[in-house]
Amino acid sequence: MSDILWPAGYVPGFTDNFCSNEVIVAGLTTADIWPFLAEPLRWSGYYANSSDVAFHDGAGPVLEQGDRFFFKTFGFPVEAQVAECVPPVEGQPARIAWHGWSGEGDTRLDVHHAWLIEDLSAGRVRILTQESQKGEPARELAKAKPNPMINGHQDWLDGLVAAAFAAKA
Secondary structure (H helix, E strand, O other), rough: OOOOOOOOOOOOOOOOEEEEOOOOOOOOHHHHHHHHHHHHOOEEEEEEEEOOEOOOOOOOOOOOOOOOOEEEEEEEEEEEEEEEEEOOOOOOEEEEEEEEEEHHHHHEEEEEEEEEEEEEHHHHEEEEEEEEEOOOHHHHHHHHHOOOOHHHHHHHHHHHHHHHHHHHO
16 A cells, blocks of 8 residues: 655654544545545535635645645644645555645644545555644644544544545435
């Protein structure tokens, strides 16, 4: 199975917080999942922790490499820029990742949030999402029990899968 590609400074284990969530589901494909990730205006329809999506510089509604956008999540207003965008192509995983930031000074949070979607044998799809974070808010999130990032991203995955199945019905 494939791995997330990490930019310098965001390799897990060397940042202030890291979370990883994954599902493997039968009956969906990478192509079924992709539009629900690559079109941020869809996020709030299946993930309650996302709102107020806006695009900068004429970008959108489908994310592309280098696009700047804004959204709110986990109580943070996040500015983001797409760092990786590889749409589905047969035989290789689809990838989308963004660098997101919020706050200033001691409240500054910087993240690299990455998604990897790949078709597996027997009609299954693997969806992996990982986020590596830096800054004081990340250090605080890392101490929280239960972990809000793990739980929130699991909600995102579960909603994503449900939305993709509903679209196929």
